[in-house]
Every structure is written in structure tokens, then in C-alpha cells.
Amino acid sequence: MSQKSNGNTGPSDPFKVLRISRREFTVHFRQPTDMAGRYGFDYPRDADRYPIEEVTEPTTGKRTHKALFRGNLSNFKDIYLKNAMYSPFLHKYNYLPAWLAIFPYTTNSVYRGGSSMHKDGVKLDIELQQLIGDTSKLSASKYTKLEFVSSNPSKLTVSPSSMSIKDFISRGHKTTVVDRANKKARKDYILKRAILIKGVKNQPLSKHESITVYAISANSKDLVGELMVHKNSQTYKADLVLVPTKTSTGINKKASESIEWYLKYKSFNQALIRAEIKTEEPFDLNKFDTNTDIESYIKHAKTNSHTPKSASDGIITAYDKYGLGKHKDKSGNTLSINQKGHKKTYIFLLDFDITGLNGRAPPDYSTGKFSFGNVVLIFKSGLSNYETLVHEIAHSLGVPHIFEPSFANQYKFYQGFSDKVMDYTWQLGTGNDNPNSRISFARYQWYLMQKDPSIYKL
Numbered sequence: 001m002s003q004k005s006n007g008n009t010g011p012s013d014p015f016k017v018l019r020i021s022r023r024e025f026t027v028h029f030r031q032p033t034d035m036a037g038r039y040g041f042d043y044p045r046d047a048d049r050y051p052i053e054e055v056t057e058p059t060t061g062k063r064t065h066k067a068l069f070r071g072n073l074s075n076f077k078d079i080y081l082k083n084a085m086y087s088p089f090l091h092k093y094n095y096l097p098a099w100l101a102i103f104p105y106t107t108n109s110v111y112r113g114g115s116s117m118h119k120d121g122v123k124l125d126i127e128l129q130q131l132i133g134d135t136s137k138l139s140a141s142k143y144t145k146l147e148f149v150s151s152n153p154s155k156l157t158v159s160p161s162s163m164s165i166k167d168f169i170s171r172g173h174k175t176t177v178v179d180r181a182n183k184k185a186r187k188d189y190i191l192k193r194a195i196l197i198k199g200v201k202n203q204p205l206s207k208h209e210s211i212t213v214y215a216i217s218a219n220s221k222d223l224v225g226e227l228m229v230h231k232n233s234q235t236y237k238a239d240l241v242l243v244p245t246k247t248s249t250g251i252n253k254k255a256s257e258s259i260e261w262y263l264k265y266k267s268f269n270q271a272l273i274r275a276e277i278k279t280e281e282p283f284d285l286n287k288f289d290t291n292t293d294i295e296s297y298i299k300h301a302k303t304n305s306h307t308p309k310s311a312s313d314g315i316i317t318a319y320d321k322y323g324l325g326k327h328k329d330k331s332g333n334t335l336s337i338n339q340k341g342h343k344k345t346y347i348f349l350l351d352f353d354i355t356g357l358n359g360r361a362p363p364d365y366s367t368g369k370f371s372f373g374n375v376v377l378i379f380k381s382g383l384s385n386y387e388t389l390v391h392e393i394a395h396s397l398g399v400p401h402i403f404e405p406s407f408a409n410q411y412k413f414y415q416g417f418s419d420k421v422m423d424y425t426w427q428l429g430t431g432n433d434n435p436n437s438r439i440s441f442a443r444y445q446w447y448l449m450q451k452d453p454s455i456y457k458l
Helices: 012-019 073-079 087-092 165-170 256-265 291-299 314-322 386-395 441-451
Strands: 025-030 039-041 053-056 064-068 098-101 122-130 145-151 154-161 160-165 172-179 182-197 207-218 222-229 236-246 274-278 344-349 375-378
Touching: 025 098, 025 207, 025 222, 039 441, 073 087, 073 441, 087 222, 145 222, 154 207, 154 386, 154 441, 160 165, 165 182, 236 256, 256 274, 256 386, 314 344, 344 386, 375 386
Parallel strands: 098 222, 236 274, 236 344, 344 375
Antiparallel strands: 025 122, 039 098, 053 064, 122 182, 145 160, 145 207, 154 182, 172 182, 207 222
8 A cells, every 4th residue: 555645644554654764753742831631631751651750669768760650661651552543653762642632612413512612722832852862963854844644634633734843953952861870861852832733613533533743854754753632522521519518617618610610621621521510509517516427527527637437427427418409329219429329429618627638538338348439528728729629529530549559550650740630749758749730630540530420421
């Protein structure tokens, strides 16, 4: 088969392209820092797979430079290579693609699960990375330009379609040290907001699509990069109930509009989930002060960050008894709000603090085994920013911490170094602050949330 070169599709024979010549660099798509959380974007960070950060070994306490991913690196690669179209053909260059997820822009008659939030597309940074250890000057490259090609231009567009290599040279480069012990480094050239990726109106993606990147020279066209764009013909919904709760100090009132905007446009939208506050139900615990479960909860909660399970569950027991609405499963059996079987997540905004704890997502033990529940407790200090709120809601949607081996987690990282929602704000072993804002979900976490029983398909 001959290679297609009309600028509309990828190569019909990628291997033929790859055999032409040796690469000098690879090209990567990156998210502008101020756009984090506004659409789904997951990429392999250098520190995740190269020994850049100094970490503490949990078992020995030893400090050493290691990759942040803990486990078999093939599992890490699978996060990005699984279902990728052409990136596996770049495996000899250790290439892993970024993944982008945007809502389809559709009218209700075509698909009611669409949204206008990404109707204008998204602008991404482009990063040209010379191969590790290559010290040659990019100005001497045999390549003159880059070409960007959509795998399905009737549904997904990219602009510009090409750019000069000189655009990268003129901006200069930064040096990225990927292995301090062995003094391995890489030259990186970056163009900010250089590429616009946009879906075509009323054309949801029924399968994963790709934006491939080719380096063009006088006699060759070589595959050097790829962006995977996640299918979006199926989107999801999360129904939330906001419960401002009053104890002895007063109700913790936070504008539901600002909470909903953040949850809808800067967090769960990453996983193609529309998070909406269905109702707001203020709850005054003072009305039920004879309830021993509540008294126990408040007493222990205010004095001990590790509250006993019985006390922690007091507020759930109280709401099951006195709150609005009763919940039943398909057989008519009454359910607790924290049990699986109904389709709402309850977010309690509490008016007191607990030392060392901003929020909790109490598990469901109704079957005698651990299960993620449907309830989130946010303490007074937890609403000073929304990272805690999103973190706890994600727990209720079935996502563990990134540093925990729960559910036979293949994707485990050292604590406190990433921008992931499910990381911590401090590093294990030193107590150093995590320098990143915790605002991103990884691709594997998108799927965990989409499969939670409280999430439904649109």
C-alpha cells in the first residue's frame, strides 16, 4: 500500500514511514498550565518515569532519586499506549502520547449529552524534544517543518496544519535533566498555545481519534508524535445533593452556584461527566439533639481527627432518619444514603473543623466489606479551596489515592509530587509540600468514575 499524503488522514502503512530515516526528535502535546481541569488531559510526566525526584522509600526510609511510578513500567506505559493508534510505532524512542478528552458540541436532537463548554476547541502547547543525550543543534536539522494530520477531519480538526521548525529554534530551548545520577539530559523546545484542536459540531467521536505529527524534509516524511483524542459519543452524569449542615456554631453556607461551576467545568468534566447539583437541602442538627448518634459524632469529631466509625457515621444515621426523602433499591428495600443502589451523591458542608482533616468520604460497610459510599463530608476549612471537595467526591466515585495499592491498583506513585486530584498536599517521609495544585485526573481514573454505580449514561 502506498502512503497517503493529502494531509487528511494518517499513513496507511506507518512502518513504511518509519523506515525512511532515524528520528532526531519527537513532538509532544502539552496543556497550558492555566487550562488544567478545563478538559481531560493526561500525559506521561518526566518525573513519573525518570529518576528526577528524590523520594523516601516507605519501608526503609532511605532517600534516593527514583521515578515516581512504583511498579512495572509496562503498566505505566499501558495508561497511554492502550488504544493509541500510531504511538506504538515510536516505541524505540520511548514515546508515549498525551490523551485529550473534550465534550462534543451537539444539539439535543443529535445527542443530548453534548455541551458547549468546548465548542471553540482547545489550544495546546507543542513541545519538541530532542532525543536524550543528543547535543546537536536543531538549526542543523534535515527537517524543515512539522505537519499535523487528523485521523478523521470530518469530526476533528487541527490548525495550523503545518509549522516551520524555525518557529521552535527562534524561541530557544530549556534543558531537562532526566537522570541526575548518570547526567542524562534532553533539549526541549516549546511553543505556547500553538495548536487548536476542535471537534466538528454535531459530530461526536464514536471511537478514539488521533492528531499525528510528521517531520518533513526534502526527501522524507517521518512520524514523530501523536495526540490521542478520546471518543465522546458517550458522556455521563453525576447528580449531587448539597447539604449545608448546622451544629452549634451555625450553618456552613457556600454558594451552590460556585461549587457547581467548579465541579462541572474544572473537575469531573475531565472524565466526560456532567456534575450537577440537583437540590440543596439545609440540615439543622440542633433539632435532633436528643439523638445520641449525633451527639457522639459532634463530640468525637471536634476533638479527634480519627473519629470512630460509629461516631463518624452519626450524621449519616441522622440524615437517613430525619433528612428529606427516603431511598429504596429496585426491590423496594430502604437504603442508607451511603449505600449503593441509588443515583445521588450527598455532600455535607459542616460548620466546624477537625484538626488535620479537611474532608472525608465514609466507606459503605453495609455488606460487611469495604465499598466506596455515596456521602462526602467537608469540614469548615475544607472549602477554603475546592481541591478537597473534588478529592472527596472522587473517593465516593470509586477512586483511591494514587499512592495506595487498593483494588490491586497497578498504578501507584510516590506521594506528594503530582498535580493529580487524588494525591496529597505533602510528601511522605519529609513532610515537604507538594508544589503542584491538585487539579488533574489520569485517564485510568476517568474510567473508574464512569463505572461507579451512582454515575449514569446520558
